[in-house]
Every structure is written in structure tokens, then in C-alpha cells.
Amino acid sequence: MKHVDTLIHGTHVIPVDGRARALNDTAIAVHEGGIVDILPSAAARSQYSFDTSYTYDHHLVIPGLINAHTHAGMSLFRGMASDLPLMEWLNDHIWPAEKKWVNEDFVRHGTRLAIAEMIRGGITCFNDMYFFAEIAAEEVMQSGMRAHLGMILLDFPTAYAKDADEYLDKGLDLYHRHRSSSRVQCMLAPHAPYTVSDGPLKRVAALANEHGLPVHIHRHETENEISMSLEQYRCRPIQRLHELGLVNDRLVAVHMTQLQDDEIELLAGVGASIVHCPQSNLKLASGFCPVQKLLDGQVNVTLGTDSNTSNHDLDLLGEMQTAALLAKGVAGDATALPAHTALQCATINAAKALGIADRTGSLEVGKAADITVIDIEQVGAQPLYDPVGHAVYATQRSQVCDVWVEGQLLLHEGQLQTLDAESILAETRDWNKKISSG
Amino acid sequence: MKHVDTLIHGTHVIPVDGRARALNDTAIAVHEGGIVDILPSAAARSQYSFDTSYTYDHHLVIPGLINAHTHAGMSLFRGMASDLPLMEWLNDHIWPAEKKWVNEDFVRHGTRLAIAEMIRGGITCFNDMYFFAEIAAEEVMQSGMRAHLGMILLDFPTAYAKDADEYLDKGLDLYHRHRSSSRVQCMLAPHAPYTVSDGPLKRVAALANEHGLPVHIHRHETENEISMSLEQYRCRPIQRLHELGLVNDRLVAVHMTQLQDDEIELLAGVGASIVHCPQSNLKLASGFCPVQKLLDGQVNVTLGTDSNTSNHDLDLLGEMQTAALLAKGVAGDATALPAHTALQCATINAAKALGIADRTGSLEVGKAADITVIDIEQVGAQPLYDPVGHAVYATQRSQVCDVWVEGQLLLHEGQLQTLDAESILAETRDWNKKISSG
Numbered sequence: 010m011k012h013v014d015t016l017i018h019g020t021h022v023i024p025v026d027g028r029a030r031a032l033n034d035t036a037i038a039v040h041e042g043g044i045v046d047i048l049p050s051a052a053a054r055s056q057y058s059f060d061t062s063y064t065y066d067h068h069l070v071i072p073g074l075i076n077a078h079t080h081a082g083m084s085l086f087r088g089m090a091s092d093l094p095l096m097e098w099l100n101d102h103i104w105p106a107e108k109k110w111v112n113e114d115f116v117r118h119g120t121r122l123a124i125a126e127m128i129r130g131g132i133t134c135f136n137d138m139y140f141f142a143e144i145a146a147e148e149v150m151q152s153g154m155r156a157h158l159g160m161i162l163l164d165f166p167t168a169y170a171k172d173a174d175e176y177l178d179k180g181l182d183l184y185h186r187h188r189s190s191s192r193v194q195c196m197l198a199p200h201a202p203y204t205v206s207d208g209p210l211k212r213v214a215a216l217a218n219e220h221g222l223p224v225h226i227h228r229h230e231t232e233n234e235i236s237m238s239l240e241q242y243r244c245r246p247i248q249r250l251h252e253l254g255l256v257n258d259r260l261v262a263v264h265m266t267q268l269q270d271d272e273i274e275l276l277a278g279v280g281a282s283i284v285h286c287p288q289s290n291l292k293l294a295s296g297f298c299p300v301q302k303l304l305d306g307q308v309n310v311t312l313g314t315d316s317n318t319s320n321h322d323l324d325l326l327g328e329m330q331t332a333a334l335l336a337k338g339v340a341g342d343a344t345a346l347p348a349h350t351a352l353q354c355a356t357i358n359a360a361k362a363l364g365i366a367d368r369t370g371s372l373e374v375g376k377a378a379d380i381t382v383i384d385i386e387q388v389g390a391q392p393l394y395d396p397v398g399h400a401v402y403a404t405q406r407s408q409v410c411d412v413w414v415e416g417q418l419l420l421h422e423g424q425l426q427t428l429d430a431e432s433i434l435a436e437t438r439d440w441n442k443k444i445s446s447g
Numbered sequence: 448m449k450h451v452d453t454l455i456h457g458t459h460v461i462p463v464d465g466r467a468r469a470l471n472d473t474a475i476a477v478h479e480g481g482i483v484d485i486l487p488s489a490a491a492r493s494q495y496s497f498d499t500s501y502t503y504d505h506h507l508v509i510p511g512l513i514n515a516h517t518h519a520g521m522s523l524f525r526g527m528a529s530d531l532p533l534m535e536w537l538n539d540h541i542w543p544a545e546k547k548w549v550n551e552d553f554v555r556h557g558t559r560l561a562i563a564e565m566i567r568g569g570i571t572c573f574n575d576m577y578f579f580a581e582i583a584a585e586e587v588m589q590s591g592m593r594a595h596l597g598m599i600l601l602d603f604p605t606a607y608a609k610d611a612d613e614y615l616d617k618g619l620d621l622y623h624r625h626r627s628s629s630r631v632q633c634m635l636a637p638h639a640p641y642t643v644s645d646g647p648l649k650r651v652a653a654l655a656n657e658h659g660l661p662v663h664i665h666r667h668e669t670e671n672e673i674s675m676s677l678e679q680y681r682c683r684p685i686q687r688l689h690e691l692g693l694v695n696d697r698l699v700a701v702h703m704t705q706l707q708d709d710e711i712e713l714l715a716g717v718g719a720s721i722v723h724c725p726q727s728n729l730k731l732a733s734g735f736c737p738v739q740k741l742l743d744g745q746v747n748v749t750l751g752t753d754s755n756t757s758n759h760d761l762d763l764l765g766e767m768q769t770a771a772l773l774a775k776g777v778a779g780d781a782t783a784l785p786a787h788t789a790l791q792c793a794t795i796n797a798a799k800a801l802g803i804a805d806r807t808g809s810l811e812v813g814k815a816a817d818i819t820v821i822d823i824e825q826v827g828a829q830p831l832y833d834p835v836g837h838a839v840y841a842t843q844r845s846q847v848c849d850v851w852v853e854g855q856l857l858l859h860e861g862q863l864q865t866l867d868a869e870s871i872l873a874e875t876r877d878w879n880k881k882i883s884s885g
Binding site for chain 1: 526532560567775831832878
């Protein structure tokens with residue numbers, strides 16, 4: 010008998026290992042945070058001794074979900090303004106609120122709330138872009154979750170930094186501090202082509218090359234962004250960024266609702282990744298990302314929730330369902346973005362985009378035990394004929410019962426294990442009162 | 448002190464009474480199943496004595512949701528086939544399965560499962576179209592829920608009836624049996640223009656006039672339906688049905704993804720209702736219903752889940768969110784289908800379509816106490832700035848904790864009160880095994 014820390018048995022295990030399949034009655038052997046074996050449960054019982062064992066016999070077991078784009082720190086503004094045109098929403102609501110409230114405390118409590126929400130919903134890793142990322146890093150470390158934190162960069166001053174140099178200095182400081190962490194990593198995060206000018210973007214390109222870092226940036230979100238770029242730079246944003254050396258296999262481009270065929274070819278050719286945020290794009294009427302076209306072109310497509318202000322929740326299971334449904338409507342083809350591909354977008358594709366596919370994104374031997382478990386023994390989720398389709402179309406985040414990151418249980422039977430939900434709700438109430446009356 | 452059966456106190460009560468507002472610290476006085484007063488909680492405490500009292504102090508209190516289109520009996524096929532083109536899905540999966548399995552038992556257990564799912568998700572009334580409606584009626588009566596059951600009609604024979612006469616005889620029998628019921632009502636339900644020929648449709652029009660009954664029918668679901676009609680009848684389906692006397696204020700037309708401006712004018716002019724099923728339309732790539740255009744044209748728009756085969760769940764809260772998001776994308780306008788209008792579609796507009804707006808669809812004195820209560824004290828649903836926006840964008844059906852129909856609690860603290868979830872799950876497991884191996 011070999012000994013492992015934990016044996017996890019699942020009636021339906023969906024490994025997302027390149028084949029659209031669910032394994033029946035399968036065990037995942039976990040030791041020192043990693044997956045050391047995946048085998049039939051019966052065989053595992055005779056081959057492995059263990060410290061602890063979990064049996065998920067009315068569940069779907071899937072890889073931990075990866076939220077490839079969010080602004081966690083904004084969560085205290087959840088639902089502050091809805092049903093408004095983008096510029097009115099930004100100018101009259103979001104930006105004034107940020108100017109008034111964003112500081113270290115705000116980011117600490119907002120990120121903590123976001124992390125609690127994401128773990129509760131089966132997300133094991135998120136790719137963040139917000140101010141005071143060093144505070145977010147502390148919260149991520151404490152939670153046990155995995156995150157890539159953006160070294161944010163804008164042309165204009167905020168409470169966080171006064172100019173491009175200060176943004177980048179703070180970002181680089183954060184990067185060097187967390188270089189050896191297995192869970193917290195950093196990415197360059199220039200906000201968008203229309204908020205960062207050529208000089209700082211050139212520095213980003215150079216730093217990305219020097220340190221081998223991915224670059225997380227909003228891009229081609231709206232038609233208006235394209236028109237502004239054509240007016241100011243005489244080219245579309247993607248062309249401009251290409252000339253600045255920012256279109257390559259380290260690019261993580263968010264939104265991409267406005268795309269020409271030659272741009273899809275360019276993205277595919279260099280091996281760039283895009284983050285599709287369907288609910289945010291719909292809510293702000295930004296346009297439709299041509300997901301099936303991107304997939305047909307072999308572009309690496311991932312999914313993001315965006316923030317709690319453009320989207321009311323950080324629910325990647327919901328986002329995956331919306332993506333799978335919307336892609337069919339947009340393509341006019343019911344076979345577009347089928348369930349297993351949608352699951353890939355929410356897991357392994359995101360791990361590839363973030364450069365961590367060697368350690369997470371699927372349930373395979375040699376990777377970390379980042380695992381999400383979904384309870385399907387509910388009147389709204391039975392019967393079950395097709396586990397993969399069920400995971401995408403017939404589950405909601407409230408059904409997520411257990412979540413593992415690096416072999417540590419962060420959620421068990423729906424209860425947060427490393428965070429105190431009650432105290433987070435109390436902090437949130439305090440902020441709610443303050444912001445409402447402010 | 449006046450005496451009532453029940454006082455229901457809510458911190459945030461959204462009456463959907465024509466104004467986009469939430470009432471704070473408000474009481475609903477319920478007596479003999481009806482709402483007899485709505486007033487500030489403090490005033491209610493001094494004016495009313497009561498048998499029982501409920502305080503919802505971390506909740507949203509909204510009118511019970513009305514699912515304006517479903518096929519409840521199909522629920523035992525949930526998720527049987529996904530990611531397939533419509534005709535392959537119907538011909539190779541759904542129709543053969545129906546031919547093999549549909550009988551009284553199947554409809555009884557499927558409808559029971561659907562009712563459990565719908566009550567659990569805050570739905571207090573549904574508009575159904577399926578075979579063996581008399582069995583569904585028994586299940587509805589037992590559950591305490593409200594429903595409109597379709598007197599289904601097709602040209603071709605099924606296990607339920609051999610021809611148009613038998614369908615209509617069975618339907619009329621059901622109608623006469625439930626005429627005096629406050630909760631179970633009947634509607635004529637010819638399946639679709641392409642499955643019912645002119646003769647039977649003329650009888651439907653005559654019966655609708657004779658009995659003052661609404662007519663529930665699939666219509667303009669896909670482009671293909673329009674082409675077929677143009678070929679066979681030399682006109683679009685809506686024109687044909689108009690000539691048959693079926694376009695009037697009793698029309699409840701489902702889907703309507705293919706609409707010309709003159710058709711929208713026609714629908715508005717006669718006061719017809721349409722049922723928008725956004726998730727089903729996306730999943731089957733049927734097309735986009737022009738919701739904001741319909742609203743601008745003053746057409747009465749309602750929402751439906753469609754069945755558990757084209758949509759995996761009967762979740763009207765989810766459908767309302769999808770509708771509100773999708774309408775913005777389709778209109779290219781972030782102000783399209785704003786939150787309060789979406790809530791109206793899911794409540795009072797549906798009550799109007801079904802002809803029961805005098806008794807349900809909003810929280811107003813004189814109506815039945817059909818009430819849905821949503822718990823928002825959760826890390827994924829805090830903070831709260833705008834209760835109406837929150838109800839649409841930041842809630843999920845798992846947060847529904849209490850559901851009332853005619854003053855009876857059907858769900859309390861997330862537990863079904865009139866149905867046994869365990870035995871329903873056991874029945875469903877048995878069917879799941881049988882159908883999977885059959």
C-alpha cells in the first residue's frame with residue numbers, strides 16, 4: 010500500500026484532459042497538495058492508504074474554475090448603478106465613487122468579499138486588475154486561493170500612484186516579492202489602449218520580455234474604443250499594440266467584441282489569449298464577442314466575470330453557461346461552444362493564458378489538487394444523463410459544496426473554511442452604510 | 448385592532464405596482480389568502496392583531512414569479528441532449544424519447560418534479576403545454592401552486608389522443624372540470640402553426656371566443672418556420688393565424704424571434720402577449736426576440752423557461768436576468784429592458800397575458816398573497832444599493848427561501864412544505880435509471 014494525504018472519490022469526475030468525458034467511480038489521490046494518481050475507486054482502495062478520504066457520490070467533480078478577468082477590489086460597489094449607458098455609468102457613478110472611496114481599506118475589504126464569493130462559487134484562481142494589489146496579495150495569501158495580480162498602469166493619477174513610473178515601480182516591487190510563491194503571481198496590467206499612452210506601453214512590452222510576464226489588458230471592448238483609436242492613432246487598437254510589441258503569446262486581451270477576420274488570424278498566429286466576459290458585455294451593451302469564430306481560428310479563449318459593478322456577481326459557473334448559450338445565438342448554430350469546450354474555457358484555457366497550465370486547469374497527475382465539487386442531488390438538477398452538459402447547463406454556484414486548492418479544503422459542505430463569512434458580511438454592511446450615506 | 452391571519456414584514460418590499468420602487472420596512476396583511484393591506488410595519492403593529500407573523504429583514508420581497516411557458520411533464524428528460532441543431536435534437540432525441548416514454552405516470556412524476564423545482568425557485572404560477580394535462584392538474588392541486596394548463600392540440604396522434612377531436616374533447620373536459628378553481632385554469636394550446644392545420648385552428652378560434660379563453664401557441668420560433676409557412680401557405684405564420692381569427696388580445700404567442708415591424712404593430716394593436724424564452728432561444732440558436740422593440744411598441748412581454756430539455760432548468764429568476772442582459776446586447780443599448788421592466792415581464796405582464804391580473808402578478812390590496820422571498824444575506828449578494836436592480840441582477844434561485852401562494856407557505860427556509868423532496872428525488876432516480884438503460 011502506498012500512502013497519500015487524501016483520497017477523493019467521485020461518481021462523476023470530469024478531468025478536462027482534452028477529451029470530452031466523465032470518469033465514473035474514480036479516485037483522485039492527493040499528496041502534498043498535488044495529484045499523484047487518478048484511478049478507479051476500487052483500485053485506489055486496494056492500492057492506497059490515506060489520512061483522510063472524501064466520497065462525492067451525488068456530485069460532479071471538476072477542475073477548479075479560473076476567473077480570467079476581474080477587479081476584485083470593486084466588490085463593495087456591487088450593483089451600485091444599472092441599466093445605464095457606458096459613459097454615463099463610468100462618468101457619473103463608477104469613477105466618482107472610486108475617487109471618493111478607493112484606499113487600502115476599501116481594497117482589503119472588497120477583495121476579501123470577492124475572494125469569499127469566488128471560493129463559495131467554485132473559483133480556485135482569479136486574474137485581477139485593481140489598485141493596491143499588494144493588499145490584495147495579502148488577502149489571497151490568507152485565503153488559500155490562487156491569484157494572478159495585475160501590476161496596474163494608467164496615464165492618470167489615482168490614490169494608488171501619481172504617474173506611470175510610480176504604478177510600474179509598485180507593480181515591480183510586488184512582482185519581486187511574490188516571485189517564488191506558488192499561489193500568488195503577478196502580471197503586467199496596463200488598463201486599456203485608451204488609458205495608457207505609447208511611452209508607458211513600450212515600457213510594459215520591454216518588462217514583459219525581460220521577465221517573461223503575461224500582459225493583461227482591456228481591448229476592443231466597444232465600437233467607440235475603435236473609433237477613438239482610429240481618430241487619434243490612425244489605426245485600430247490591436248494594430249497599435251502590435252506595433253508596440255504587445256501582441257504575442259503572452260497577451261491576455263479582455264473583451265474583444267470588435268474583431269475583423271484578419272485580427273483573429275493575427276491573434277491565432279501569435280498564440281494570444283482572449284478573455285470573454287459575456288455578462289459584462291451584455292450589461293453594458295458593448296457588443297458580441299465572436300467566440301465560435303475565435304475557437305475555429307484556434308485562438309485560446311478563456312472566461313471572466315469582470316467586476317461586481319458591470320456584472321453584479323463573480324460567478325464563473327454562470328458566466329460559462331451564459332457564454333455557451335450566447336455563442337450559439339451569435340453564431341446562429343446550436344453546436345457552437347459545446348459544453349466541454351465551455352468547461353475548457355473556464356479551466357485549462359485560462360491556465361494556459363496565465364502561464365500556469367503545468368500546475369492547474371485540469372485534473373491530471375502532476376498538477377496541483379485544485380478541485381471544485383458540485384452537488385447535483387437537488388430537485389432542480391435531476392435527473393442526470395450527460396455529466397459534462399450538466400456541469401455547464403444545469404448547475405448553479407449555490408450547488409458548489411467543496412473547493413480544494415493545492416490539496417487544502419477552502420470550502421466544505423458550502424461553508425468557507427479559511428475565511429469567516431459572518432465577519433466579512435459585517436464589514437460589508439459597514440461599508441454599505443458608509444457609501445450609501447456618503 | 449383588526450385581526451388578520453398573517454402579517455408579513457419586509458425590509459425591502461418590491462410591489463411591482465407600476466412604479467419602479469421598493470418600499471422600506473413594510474408590512475403585508477394577509478387574510479383568507481388575500482392581501483388586505485400594505486402599510487408601514489410600525490403602523491401594522493399598532494393596527495393589526497394576527498395569528499402568525501413573519502419578518503424578512505435580510506430579504507427582498509417580490510410578487511410570486513409567473514413562468515409563462517413551459518412543458519412541465521418533460522422534466523424527466525432534463526439535459527438528455529445538448530449542443531445539437533434543432534431538427535437533429537427533435538428527430539433523433541426528443542421525439543423518439545417521447546414516443547417511448549410518455550404516459551400518465553411519466554407526466555405525473557415529471558410534472559411533480561417540475562413543480563418542486565419551480566416552487567423552490569420562487570415561481571408561484573406556470574403556463575403549461577403538455578400531454579395528459581388532467582394528471583398535471585392533480586399534481587398542481589396537491590402542491591398548492593397556481594397553473595394554467597394547456598388543452599394541447601396537434602394534427603398527429605400521440606399516446607394522449609388520436610386526432611384533433613380527441614385532443615379537444617379531452618381539453619374541454621379538463622376545462623369544465625376546473626372552471627371554478629381559483630388555482631387551476633385552462634387555456635387552449637394548439638402546439639404551433641406548423642403542427643396544426645387550418646381546420647382544427649378554426650375550431651380553436653371558435654372555442655376561444657365561446658369560452659373567453661386565452662390561446663397558448665409556439666410561433667415564429669425560427670427562420671425555418673417562416674420559410675416553411677411561406678412555401679406551404681404563401682404567407683408568414685402570424686398572417687395565417689390572423690386570418691384564422693387567432694391574433695387578438697387572448698393570444699399568448701411563444702418565442703417570436705422572427706418579427707417584422709408591421710407584425711409588432713399588429714400585435715400591439717390587438718393587445719396580444721408574447722412569451723420571451725431567452726435561454727431556450729439561445730440554446731437552440733433560434734434567433735433573438737426583439738424585446739425592446741416589442742416594449743417600445745407597447746406589446747405585453749412576458750417570460751418563460753420553456754422545458755427542461757431545451758433549457759436544463761425551470762429557473763425564472765435566471766431567465767429574467769438573461770432577458771435583461773440579452774435585450775441590451777440585442778438593442779445595442781444598455782438602458783434596454785431595465786430591471787423593473789424585467790420584473791414586470793416575470794410577474795404582472797404574465798398575469799395579464801393569462802387573464803388573471805385581477806388576482807395575482809403584483810403585491811397590491813385585493814390580490815392573492817402570491818409572494819416570493821429572496822435571502823440576500825450572502826457573500827455573493829452584498830452590499831445592496833438598489834433593491835430592484837438587485838432582484839434582477841444579483842440574485843439566484845437558491846436564495847429564494849419562502850414562497851406563498853394564496854397565503855399558504857409552499858416553501859419555508861428553503862424547504863418544500865407541501866411536497867416531499869426526498870420522495871420526488873427517489874422517483875426521479877428510478878426514471879433516470881429506466882430511461883438511461885432503455
